[in-house]
Amino acid sequence: MKVKKAELSKLVSARKDLPAERLPEIVLAGRSNVGKSSLINSLSGRRNLARTSNTPGKTRALHFYLVNDSFYFVDLPGYGYAKVSRALQQKWGALIEEFFSARKKILLVLLVIDLRHEPSVEDKEMADWLRHFSINTIVVASKADKVPRGKRNRQKLVIAGSLGVEPEGIITFSAKTGEGREQLLRIIDDELAKNRC
Ligand SMILES: Nc1nc2c(ncn2[C@@H]2O[C@H](COP(=O)(O)OP(=O)(O)O)[C@@H](O)[C@H]2O)c(=O)[nH]1
Ligand SMILES: [Mg+2]
Numbered sequence: 614m615k616v617k618k619a620e621l622s623k624l625v626s627a628r629k630d631l632p633a634e635r636l637p638e639i640v641l642a643g644r645s646n647v648g649k650s651s652l653i654n655s656l657s658g659r660r661n662l663a664r665t666s667n668t669p670g671k672t673r674a675l676h677f678y679l680v681n682d683s684f685y686f687v688d689l690p691g692y693g694y695a696k697v698s699r700a701l702q703q704k705w706g707a708l709i710e711e712f713f714s715a716r717k718k719i720l721l722v723l724l725v726i727d728l729r730h731e732p733s734v735e736d737k738e739m740a741d742w743l744r745h746f747s748i749n750t751i752v753v754a755s756k757a758d759k760v761p762r763g764k765r766n767r768q769k770l771v772i773a774g775s776l777g778v779e780p781e782g783i784i785t786f787s788a789k790t791g792e793g794r795e796q797l798l799r800i801i802d803d804e805l806a807k808n809r810c
Contacts, residue, residue, distance in 0.1 A: 614681075614802045619657040622679035628711050632677060637684045637718045637808050639801055642709075642739055643725030645691025648755035651788035652725060653678060653686050656797060663688055673705075675712060684720070684805060687712075692735045713746060720804045721749050723797070724776075728754035728768050728785060732775045740776040751800065752778055758787040 623632050641649040650663035657680060676688040689712070690705045713719070722743055726732050732740070743750045752772065760768055765785060773780035784800075786793035 614798050614805075616657045616659075617681055619659055619662050619678060619680045621662065621676060622685065623677040624674045625677065626674040626708070628708065628715070631675075631712070631715070632685075634716065634718050636679075637720045637805065638687050638716060639684060639804070640687045640689060640719055640722045641725060642689050642722055642743075643691060643755075644727070644733060644736065647691065647725045647727050648786075648788055649688055649691065649725050652723065652753065652755065652786065653688055655786075655788045655791065655794055656801070657686070675708070692739070713742075713748065719748060720808055721751065721801065723753045724750050725753045725755050726772050726776070728757050728760050728765065728772070731771055737776060740778070744777070749804070751797075752776060752783045753793070753797065754783050754785045756787065756789075757785040757792055758789045 623630070625631055641652060643649050646666075650665045653663040654660060654665065657678070662678060663676065673690055675690065678686040678688065680686060689709055692702075692705065692709075724736075724740060724743065726736055740750070740752075754769060754772060757765065766780075769780045769783050769785070772778075773783060784793050784796055786797065
Protein backbone atom coordinates (compact mmCIF):
# COMPACT_ATOMS: atom_id res chain seq x y z
CA MET A 614 0.00 0.00 0.00
CA LYS A 615 1.21 3.46 -0.87
CA VAL A 616 -0.08 6.21 1.37
CA LYS A 617 -0.72 9.14 -0.93
CA LYS A 618 -2.83 11.15 1.41
CA ALA A 619 -3.26 11.17 5.19
CA GLU A 620 -4.93 13.75 7.37
CA LEU A 621 -6.45 14.17 10.81
CA SER A 622 -10.10 14.10 9.96
CA LYS A 623 -11.90 14.15 13.29
CA LEU A 624 -11.45 14.30 17.06
CA VAL A 625 -14.16 12.51 18.95
CA SER A 626 -14.80 12.68 22.67
CA ALA A 627 -18.49 11.86 22.71
CA ARG A 628 -20.53 9.26 20.92
CA LYS A 629 -22.62 11.81 19.08
CA ASP A 630 -19.48 13.10 17.34
CA LEU A 631 -18.54 9.76 15.74
CA PRO A 632 -18.32 10.14 11.97
CA ALA A 633 -20.78 8.38 9.67
CA GLU A 634 -19.84 4.77 9.07
CA ARG A 635 -18.84 5.19 5.50
CA LEU A 636 -15.30 3.85 5.48
CA PRO A 637 -13.50 0.88 7.06
CA GLU A 638 -11.53 1.46 10.24
CA ILE A 639 -8.18 0.15 11.46
CA VAL A 640 -8.08 0.78 15.19
CA LEU A 641 -5.05 1.30 17.44
CA ALA A 642 -5.48 0.24 21.05
CA GLY A 643 -3.00 0.06 23.88
CA ARG A 644 -1.58 1.72 26.94
CA SER A 645 -0.75 5.32 26.99
CA ASN A 646 2.84 5.87 25.77
CA VAL A 647 3.17 2.42 24.19
CA GLY A 648 3.74 3.90 20.71
CA LYS A 649 0.31 4.06 19.03
CA SER A 650 0.81 7.50 17.51
CA SER A 651 4.32 6.61 16.37
CA LEU A 652 2.91 3.49 14.70
CA ILE A 653 0.36 5.58 12.80
CA ASN A 654 3.08 7.98 11.68
CA SER A 655 5.33 5.14 10.58
CA LEU A 656 2.62 3.28 8.66
CA SER A 657 1.43 6.42 6.94
CA GLY A 658 4.96 7.59 6.20
CA ARG A 659 4.29 10.96 7.84
CA ARG A 660 6.56 12.17 10.55
CA ASN A 661 4.05 14.35 12.35
CA LEU A 662 0.59 13.19 11.41
CA ALA A 663 -0.20 11.87 14.89
CA ARG A 664 1.26 13.79 17.78
CA THR A 665 3.66 11.67 19.81
CA SER A 666 4.44 12.56 23.34
CA ASN A 667 6.67 11.82 26.27
CA THR A 668 3.87 12.81 28.59
CA PRO A 669 1.57 9.84 28.88
CA GLY A 670 -2.16 10.32 28.98
CA LYS A 671 -2.30 13.24 26.58
CA THR A 672 -4.63 11.77 24.00
CA ARG A 673 -8.09 12.23 25.44
CA ALA A 674 -10.15 11.77 22.34
CA LEU A 675 -10.48 9.24 19.55
CA HIS A 676 -8.45 10.55 16.62
CA PHE A 677 -9.73 9.63 13.17
CA TYR A 678 -7.01 9.81 10.50
CA LEU A 679 -8.30 9.55 6.96
CA VAL A 680 -5.89 7.66 4.68
CA ASN A 681 -6.04 7.77 0.87
CA ASP A 682 -9.66 8.86 1.24
CA SER A 683 -10.40 5.16 1.69
CA PHE A 684 -10.02 4.14 5.33
CA TYR A 685 -9.45 5.50 8.82
CA PHE A 686 -6.77 4.85 11.36
CA VAL A 687 -8.54 5.34 14.67
CA ASP A 688 -6.18 6.18 17.52
CA LEU A 689 -7.94 5.34 20.77
CA PRO A 690 -7.19 7.14 24.02
CA GLY A 691 -4.48 5.18 25.81
CA TYR A 692 -5.47 3.40 28.99
CA GLY A 693 -3.54 2.75 32.15
CA TYR A 694 -2.41 6.22 33.00
CA ALA A 695 -2.57 6.41 36.77
CA LYS A 696 -2.48 10.17 37.16
CA VAL A 697 -5.83 10.61 35.50
CA SER A 698 -8.81 10.71 37.85
CA ARG A 699 -10.91 7.61 38.17
CA ALA A 700 -13.97 9.45 36.91
CA LEU A 701 -12.14 10.43 33.72
CA GLN A 702 -10.80 6.88 33.27
CA GLN A 703 -14.34 5.56 33.52
CA LYS A 704 -15.51 8.09 30.97
CA TRP A 705 -12.81 6.89 28.53
CA GLY A 706 -13.69 3.28 29.21
CA ALA A 707 -17.33 3.96 28.47
CA LEU A 708 -16.50 5.77 25.24
CA ILE A 709 -14.21 2.96 24.07
CA GLU A 710 -16.84 0.35 24.87
CA GLU A 711 -19.46 2.35 23.04
CA PHE A 712 -17.13 2.73 20.12
CA PHE A 713 -16.48 -1.02 19.80
CA SER A 714 -20.08 -2.02 20.28
CA ALA A 715 -21.47 0.63 17.93
CA ARG A 716 -19.07 0.52 14.99
CA LYS A 717 -19.77 -1.95 12.22
CA LYS A 718 -16.79 -1.20 9.99
CA ILE A 719 -13.87 -2.13 12.21
CA LEU A 720 -11.70 -4.27 9.97
CA LEU A 721 -8.86 -4.80 12.37
CA VAL A 722 -7.60 -3.79 15.79
CA LEU A 723 -3.88 -3.42 16.33
CA LEU A 724 -3.40 -4.07 20.04
CA VAL A 725 -0.05 -2.47 20.83
CA ILE A 726 2.04 -3.93 23.66
CA ASP A 727 5.57 -2.84 24.64
CA LEU A 728 7.87 -5.74 23.73
CA ARG A 729 9.96 -5.05 26.83
CA HIS A 730 7.18 -5.55 29.36
CA GLU A 731 4.74 -8.13 30.51
CA PRO A 732 1.19 -7.06 29.55
CA SER A 733 -0.69 -5.14 32.25
CA VAL A 734 -4.06 -6.05 33.71
CA GLU A 735 -5.64 -3.53 31.33
CA ASP A 736 -3.86 -5.08 28.35
CA LYS A 737 -5.26 -8.46 29.30
CA GLU A 738 -8.74 -7.03 29.81
CA MET A 739 -8.55 -5.38 26.41
CA ALA A 740 -7.44 -8.61 24.72
CA ASP A 741 -10.20 -10.61 26.47
CA TRP A 742 -12.76 -8.03 25.58
CA LEU A 743 -11.80 -7.95 21.89
CA ARG A 744 -11.88 -11.75 21.79
CA HIS A 745 -15.23 -11.84 23.54
CA PHE A 746 -16.72 -9.61 20.84
CA SER A 747 -14.90 -11.54 18.06
CA ILE A 748 -13.11 -8.44 16.85
CA ASN A 749 -10.32 -9.19 14.40
CA THR A 750 -7.16 -8.36 16.40
CA ILE A 751 -3.43 -8.47 15.86
CA VAL A 752 -0.95 -7.94 18.68
CA VAL A 753 1.84 -5.56 17.74
CA ALA A 754 4.87 -5.66 20.03
CA SER A 755 6.29 -2.15 19.90
CA LYS A 756 9.68 -0.58 20.63
CA ALA A 757 11.43 -3.70 19.35
CA ASP A 758 14.60 -1.65 18.83
CA LYS A 759 14.92 -1.52 22.61
CA VAL A 760 15.10 -5.30 22.96
CA PRO A 761 18.21 -7.21 21.86
CA ARG A 762 17.43 -9.77 19.14
CA GLY A 763 18.38 -12.65 21.39
CA LYS A 764 15.70 -11.69 23.91
CA ARG A 765 12.83 -10.99 21.55
CA ASN A 766 11.46 -14.50 21.25
CA ARG A 767 11.31 -14.92 24.98
CA GLN A 768 9.45 -11.62 25.33
CA LYS A 769 7.03 -12.65 22.59
CA LEU A 770 6.30 -15.86 24.47
CA VAL A 771 5.63 -13.92 27.67
CA ILE A 772 3.20 -11.60 25.87
CA ALA A 773 1.50 -14.46 24.00
CA GLY A 774 1.05 -16.47 27.20
CA SER A 775 -0.32 -13.53 29.10
CA LEU A 776 -2.81 -12.45 26.41
CA GLY A 777 -3.75 -15.95 25.28
CA VAL A 778 -2.64 -15.54 21.67
CA GLU A 779 -0.28 -17.50 19.40
CA PRO A 780 3.29 -16.14 19.57
CA GLU A 781 3.66 -16.56 15.78
CA GLY A 782 0.84 -14.06 15.27
CA ILE A 783 2.60 -11.26 17.17
CA ILE A 784 4.25 -8.68 14.93
CA THR A 785 7.38 -7.09 16.35
CA PHE A 786 7.55 -3.47 15.38
CA SER A 787 9.83 -0.48 15.75
CA ALA A 788 8.88 3.01 14.72
CA LYS A 789 12.55 3.86 14.99
CA THR A 790 13.96 1.28 12.57
CA GLY A 791 10.83 0.52 10.53
CA GLU A 792 10.98 -3.15 11.46
CA GLY A 793 7.56 -4.77 10.98
CA ARG A 794 6.24 -1.87 8.96
CA GLU A 795 5.98 -3.63 5.60
CA GLN A 796 4.44 -6.67 7.23
CA LEU A 797 1.73 -4.56 8.88
CA LEU A 798 1.04 -2.64 5.68
CA ARG A 799 0.55 -5.96 3.87
CA ILE A 800 -1.86 -7.17 6.53
CA ILE A 801 -3.84 -3.92 6.28
CA ASP A 802 -3.86 -4.18 2.49
CA ASP A 803 -5.22 -7.72 2.69
CA GLU A 804 -7.96 -6.66 5.09
CA LEU A 805 -8.95 -3.76 2.85
CA ALA A 806 -8.98 -6.06 -0.18
CA LYS A 807 -11.14 -8.65 1.60
CA ASN A 808 -13.49 -5.87 2.61
CA ARG A 809 -13.90 -4.76 -1.01
CA CYS A 810 -14.93 -8.24 -2.22
N1 LIG B 1 12.80 3.60 20.75
C1 LIG B 1 11.52 3.69 20.39
N2 LIG B 1 10.73 4.66 20.92
C2 LIG B 1 9.43 4.71 20.54
C3 LIG B 1 8.89 3.79 19.59
N3 LIG B 1 7.58 4.07 19.43
C4 LIG B 1 7.32 5.13 20.23
N4 LIG B 1 8.43 5.53 20.90
C5 LIG B 1 8.52 6.65 21.86
O1 LIG B 1 7.63 6.40 22.94
C6 LIG B 1 6.98 7.61 23.35
C7 LIG B 1 5.47 7.46 23.24
O2 LIG B 1 5.11 7.27 21.89
P1 LIG B 1 3.67 7.64 21.33
O3 LIG B 1 3.64 7.20 19.90
O4 LIG B 1 3.33 9.06 21.61
O5 LIG B 1 2.74 6.67 22.23
P2 LIG B 1 1.14 6.65 22.41
O6 LIG B 1 0.85 7.35 23.69
O7 LIG B 1 0.78 5.19 22.50
O8 LIG B 1 0.55 7.30 21.20
C8 LIG B 1 7.54 8.72 22.45
O9 LIG B 1 8.59 9.35 23.14
C9 LIG B 1 8.05 7.96 21.23
O10 LIG B 1 9.12 8.62 20.59
C10 LIG B 1 9.77 2.79 19.04
O11 LIG B 1 9.40 1.94 18.21
N5 LIG B 1 11.07 2.79 19.47
MG1 LIG C 1 -0.75 8.87 21.10
